[in-house]
Amino acid sequence: MLRGLRKRLQLLPESEGRAKRYEPEERTKAIAIYEVYLARGMTAASAAERAGVPAKTLDRWIEGGRARARQEGAEEGRVAVNRAIEVLSGISDSDYAARCIAIFTFLSWRRWPLNICQISHHISLLLSTYLSQKYKARFLSDLPNDISSVFLRFIDIRSLAGLLNGETVFPQVFEIDDFEGVRRYTRRDLNAEIASFFLNSSKYGIKPTISKVYDVVDAMGFSRDFSMGANAFRAFWRENVMLMPFDYVEAYHYPQLAFDPDPERDDFYSSIDHLIENPGDVAGFLASSKWATNRFHQLLDRRAREAFWSPDFPKLLTPKAVPDVSLDDKIRAAIGTRTRRKPQ
Numbered sequence: 001m002l003r004g005l006r007k008r009l010q011l012l013p014e015s016e017g018r019a020k021r022y023e024p025e026e027r028t029k030a031i032a033i034y035e036v037y038l039a040r041g042m043t044a045a046s047a048a049e050r051a052g053v054p055a056k057t058l059d060r061w062i063e064g065g066r067a068r069a070r071q072e073g074a075e076e077g078r079v080a081v082n083r084a085i086e087v088l089s090g091i092s093d094s095d096y097a098a099r100c101i102a103i104f105t106f107l108s109w110r111r112w113p114l115n116i117c118q119i120s121h122h123i124s125l126l127l128s129t130y131l132s133q134k135y136k137a138r139f140l141s142d143l144p145n146d147i148s149s150v151f152l153r154f155i156d157i158r159s160l161a162g163l164l165n166g167e168t169v170f171p172q173v174f175e176i177d178d179f180e181g182v183r184r185y186t187r188r189d190l191n192a193e194i195a196s197f198f199l200n201s202s203k204y205g206i207k208p209t210i211s212k213v214y215d216v217v218d219a220m221g222f223s224r225d226f227s228m229g230a231n232a233f234r235a236f237w238r239e240n241v242m243l244m245p246f247d248y249v250e251a252y253h254y255p256q257l258a259f260d261p262d263p264e265r266d267d268f269y270s271s272i273d274h275l276i277e278n279p280g281d282v283a284g285f286l287a288s289s290k291w292a293t294n295r296f297h298q299l300l301d302r303r304a305r306e307a308f309w310s311p312d313f314p315k316l317l318t319p320k321a322v323p324d325v326s327l328d329d330k331i332r333a334a335i336g337t338r339t340r341r342k343p344q
Contacts, residue, residue, distance in 0.1 A: 022053070027061055034058045073117030080119055081109045082312050090283045091314045096276065097150045101127070103275050109311075110259055113242055116309075121159040126263055127151060133269040185224040188247045188260065191240050193222045195248035196325045198299050199292060204327060208299055210237065212335050221334025242310045245292035253322045254285045284320060291319035 022030070030051040037047035048055035084105035087094045094102070101123065108122040115122075131151060137143050140152065197216065198208040206212070214233050216222060228236065250259055257278070261271035275282060290313040297305055 077116035077119035086314045089286045089317045120156040124156045124159045129263040130269050191244045191247035192251035195244035216334040219334035221331045242308045245296045246289050249288045287320035288322045
């Protein structure tokens with residue numbers, strides 16, 4: 001018994017008075033043992049003892065690995081979004097499959113911009129739903145051979161493993177959150193109105209700022225009345241600012257393009273086909289989005305601009321200006337109301 005105890009102690013860093021250096025292979029093996037015993041319901045301390053490494057060390061390794069994976073995934077996601085915009089802009093030649101994947105990539109980023117590290121998993125979800133609906137298929141073997149051979153390489157099987165270990169979380173509901181229960185007014189609507197305020201307020205002698213946007217929100221000055229406190233607005237801004245020029249262009253100038261199809265609806269596949277079959281409108285939308293994005297970013301101060309990532313449009317894509325949008329009197333009346341209010 002004493003011999004066994006000594007043998008276990010030799011595996012622990014504290015036994016030598018300083019942290020032991022572990023080779024990558026040793027780390028991988030120890031993490032695997034640790035996670036297996038945790039999955040069996042063993043305590044962290046007991047599972048770490050089985051692995052021969054302190055639990056704090058194992059947890060630090062695991063979190064570090066996840067952080068690296070998120071960073072690598074985010075970089076891959078950004079490259080994929082830029083590539084998707086290039087394909088959909090018509091800058092490079094593309095076939096049906098390439099356009100289809102480009103649309104799913106763009107949709108995924110528009111829907112979950114802060115979760116870009118898992119974009120390949122979301123593409124797998126959307127692609128599987130699309131193929132299942134369009135071809136009434138349950139298994140890949142049910143698909144036409146030419147279709148399965150083309151799309152098989154885009155389905156990320158890591159998603160399945162990720163679902164089991166909790167690293168991949170697919171959204172249960174695709175519908176965009178709304179602010180009212182009677183008639184849907186989604187965050188995309190608010191994004192479009194905020195971008196419209198920035199892009200069109202100068203002709204009214206107004207210099208747009210984030211604080212003035214909050215004045216309008218706080219005074220319920222946009223088209224729909226809803227309440228949002230300062231902290232909630234800051235969180236909303238961080239989560240949506242990169243999308244605002246795109247939502248503006250779609251809402252006011254390209255309403256015929258619905259870039260928010262819901263995979264839970266039976267007509268999801270036909271919505272995707274509509275985007276695939278109208279490359280001219282999609283390219284025009286992106287050209288106008290480039291113009292709106294450039295103008296929108298110029299109106300933000302440097303710190304606000306550096307706080308988020310936005311896609312790089314192809315250099316060969318010529319920006320396409322869109323007509324001005326008039327600001328409602330309700331919006332203009334709401335500006336500055338916060339500073340004019342009497343102290344409570």
